[in-house]
Amino acid sequence: MHALYSVSVIRQIEQAALQQVLAGTLMQRAGLATANTALALLTVAPRDASILVLAGPGNNGGDALEAAAQMAEAGANVMVRLCADPERLPADARQALLRARQTSVVFIDEVPLRRWSLVIDGLFGVGLARAIDGTAADLIRTINRLDLNVLAIDVPSGLDADHGMLIGQTALRASTTLTFIGDKPGLHTLAGREHAGTVLVDTLGIDGALYPPCALELSGPAIFRSAVRPRSHDSHKGSYGDVMVIGGADGMTGATILAARSALHAGAGKVHATFLGTVPAYDALHPELMCRSASGIDVGKAVLVTGPGLGTSAAAATLLSEVLHSGRPLVLDADALNLMSTDPALQQRIALHPAPVLLTPHPLEAARLLGCSVEHVQGDRTAAAAALASRLQAIVILKGSGSIIARPDGHMAINPSGNPALASGGTGDVLAGLCGALLAQGWPAWEAATGAAWLHGHAADVLVRDGHGPIGLTASELTLQIRREINLLKPARQDDRTGDAIPVPAQPTGRPQS
Template sequence: MKPLYRSADIRAIEHAAAAELPEGELMRRAGRAAAAAAQRLLSSAAPHPGPADTFPDRAPALQRLQVRVLVLAGPGNNGGDALEAAAHLADAGISVTVLHSRPGNAQSPERAAAWRRAADSSARFEELSAPAVQTGDWQLVIDGLFGIGLARPIGGALRALVEAVNQLPCPVLALDVPSGLDADTGAIVGPDGIALRASHTITFIGDKPGLHTNEGRDHAGIVEVAHLDIDPALLPTAELQLNRLELFARHLHARRHSGHKGTYGNVAVIGGATGMRGAPILSARAALHAGAGRVYVLFPEDPLPADSGQPELMCRLAEGYDFGQATLAIGPGLGDSATAADLLARAIASQGPLLVDADALNLLAHTPALQRALASRGATAEPTQHALQAARLLDASATAVLTPHPLEAARLLGLSVAAVQADRVAAARTLAARLQAVVVLKGSGTVIAAPGGDCVINPTGNPALATAGTGDVLSGLCAALLAQGCPPWPAALAAVWLHGAAADELAASGVGPIGMTAGELIPAIRAGINRLARLNLVR
């Protein structure tokens, strides 16, 4: 499991652990972990040492290279962690400069002890200032300005300091959380706030949701968790976790020789008003390549005779098609006509597997009666329960999957986009409970929420997905998984993970992140599904 803990949980764990340990032990452990992470970063960035050098003791090699490390030590306990790290690095023979912000009030005893250890080392101390950052030739910066307790935006001289660090070309290691970033939400603290951009973050005791969604992925970089040898019995059951293969892989089955197209379900993508015909085509192509047995494209009017690029798709008029014979994905390019609204009402009433996206979400936002019908559909589903920690794995096919981006979610919730982004987890959970649906709140660190409160943040994906049509591909992928019998909750988890993983694979091969198109995702998604199916076959 990859649990995510909110700040209140971390403080409770820290308080309980500190009661069982010598005073300051947790800070000393954090300092040692930070120093070790810093040395790993320095070693990976340094030229490979000669034959005379021995590993894992890399300090002599780093010393000969005249490595210079800048440590930013803020006034609180996060600054104490940084001071401990500075003392360890200086004792290892590394040139360390500490820009120190003295506490305005009495500091904690453990921070005072950390300051004394750093002061007794060979580390050089200077006052915090932007010029001190800009004039140094640093190989690494360690950010210990502010931790999880920051309540107001960084301003004044410290803002200038953060701006200066953000201009440096060297790696930046944040301790616990990049300064200025909300550890719970991934938002930057304050409406006009600023956050330090780290290339790496070592976070203490447990992982935090804000490092993996919203602004967090841009500011936290590569995240490492240092558990500080906390007794596992002190860790509460986490309400959040990172998406991972174990949550859904068992639902991706290898094909049986005796299977046929009827075995793997029908998908009907409903959309494609005039001028938006490409959206349902992309969605339908994704559904076909993700394994659906038959795929239909149902247009609200004037159906295309066929998709010349994918003749396996069956293009028809939505009127007259029996919605009960397929998994429905409604919304891509649907438009906002009266016909579109009628089709959405029919889809909700169908009671079969349903995915709602794009224009269908906007129609839903403007039609309270449809919202009530959707919520009633999910509330009467009587799902079977499975363990996702203490969570629910919604098996009921009547539970819809909604895939809003932040603006669509804002319309559904009657909020601003800024309010949704300020706490993406809360927004997704509220929407899931209100509409009794699995909600996929798209964006950096997509949030997947279930009506009962289960919530997962997805770690795959990259900026290549910031292009038109990728949401349509996600809809078709998820609909195909539903059609093949995957329950709504694991189908949403699998679809989001596979969608992001395909983008990661393409970016790694040079197809993106700049200029990747939505259609290029589809074969990469197919390859990913087949890899997972083969793993299940081996097991």
Template structure:
């Protein structure tokens, strides 16, 4: 599996400790980090006639990294303005050495950002991964970060943008908006989810010549195009027919919400399901056929549950929460069919202990697809609590329901019963529109119905869903007005390209 590991703050600290016990003599990790940062600035931010850099060095080791970068940039004849906010006598040994080496340059050190200064770029070295809910930014640092953001200059953040929490991706107060984040040793969860998606800019991993996987086995991974290369379906055989590619049932579409079930069905067909049956709950004026996708077969909901008739089932898009929905959901949970549970199916499970207990006892494959509000209902908490630590919430959902899940949102997190989590890198704000979750459910159903393992189906569907939106973003020059219906053909085209050219990096 060609995947990039992701480590929590505690795991990074352990890797640092292990590395220090086996590393030969200098350069130290701080020296390597500062040099790597300086090289990125020289190559990416101070090009041509640009040579003026503002560097903010904080009171900890992140500040030490910034001091090392300042020394190299000064050596390379860049004009360095250094702001140091710490106390030299309180620095760690490596950071104190970096401070003393800067002192040898004879250059001035500022305590605040000089008024009316002129710079071409900024290095943010105020705080790294040490901030937490119990160690928030003081007012002084909040003001400094506001000043950095108001400069409207390219910013290189060291390790993680200051103010962003490393494990959760939450910004409790304010955080630096970076152009590039040079993250050291390995990726951290907070770079990849929640507010991190809006603050990190381009992320460059500087591993400092450490083999992190050898030092500490990872439990979390980056979900990108390279990592799904081995999860793609095989090219279709000439000697095949519609039965070869599975029979999928989709249950939902109560009165006023038929469109949700239709979107899921259309998505499943376009992603290759052989036959798709819609069991619509709508009673009055139920459609006889989908005029835009007449290949969909519309059935009474009661005809959906025969395991000899279907290979897997999606339940939830437009399901509603009436008594009939509860009855059908209970029937679905009691089958041995692989299930995708979305939308109101999740809300009903959260509302009724009986349904929750049946779900927990299921042995067959089940995938849950909650957004933060649905996750909050399932865990009997608030949306804020879910968003404060999305990784933890995803892990608790898996443990509680023994299912694979995707916690949707900026930086969707796919969590699996084996304890691993995968942070999705695809997608954009164009997915913030009605029906995109129904489309994802259809994609999941189409993959499950072809016998895909739940892990492969989940990871491929989630990444493909976002990647299709990214293709549309480029074609439409932005996310405004992107619809769920747009995602379906874009995903079909992209999946065909990936399967038949095996160029998972090419969109």
């Protein structure tokens, strides 16, 4: 598990660790880890590098000063801009300042506008509680404009490490963040993905026994690959389940078709597209889809993906009520969620549904269900997802940058894949169809939700890498790439026929296991 810890839990771990080591030990380890990471990021030899270190008034600044001393001793040319009163630094940070002054580190009052080899952000850490202003804010704006290679210590200055929000209007944009003791959720959701860059973790050698059980993790193939199964030669379309996409009000049939095509390409054995409005004779691009009227449908043994293009008419509400009485596994998206938000009885029925239920709200849909503002949802995305999952006894994928996947028992994951290419019409319908296809193929609900979110984002990442976005990428292109990525997944069990599972995207070593 790649565990994610809140700032309050990180502080508890740190306080427990401080009882086991000499004063200053953790700061020395943090400084050494920062120096080693910084030197590894350089594209030139240390003696040819010019490194700017921004050091603030707290222990984050002390880490930066310790790193500056270490880098200078390694032969790098290091300049430090100290944005703090030296006399008011914490005790460990004062010792780090003394060490830095005994090396070749140059302390400066003004930052020259030049092409630095690397900038190290040690201005403010996880303890920041107010908007950054004054000299520090000016420095951050200057660094951001220059588009430099930036290493943030623990958290980019100005970013909320718990929630991924900006604290005020100014936050540093890092290319790499080296975070200490444990990884933080705010680095992986909302603005965190924009500002943190690549996240590395160093536990500072803290005893793993000091880490409490964790209810939040970073998602990836390791979570869901146990659900991947090789296809047997002795199988048929009935072996891989049925998906029925229910929506298709007049003027919105495209959403239903996109979700159905996604389920088809994601491996469901049979896919039905049902329409509340006019029923097309067939899908010209994919005649494999079975198009039918939503009136008097027989859901059979299908997974029901309900909501794409459904609308919010009285007929749509009646149809949704029938779906909720089916007892079948459900994926509820778009207008199904909007209808639920206005009818507490529908929400109660979801909470009592006998089969797995997956909800895929975007922030506005989540806000409607919770009866709050979008700002409230985005202000604490993990809390919003957890509240929905608990209230509705369903697995929730709260979409957005760093989607939050939450279970009714309180366990959650943050999805690290995806990019702005997904900010286009229809990609949510594709995700809903993908969820339905994985459920139909026998994936457990948690694995289906985490797997769908990761595959959806990863397909977009691959397409952008290959030059097909982020501008102009369409939902239809995404569906075909998802098919390719599913076929690259291998079962978790290794044998001569299938090989091992695909490698999990590289994660930093040294994090605690839980």
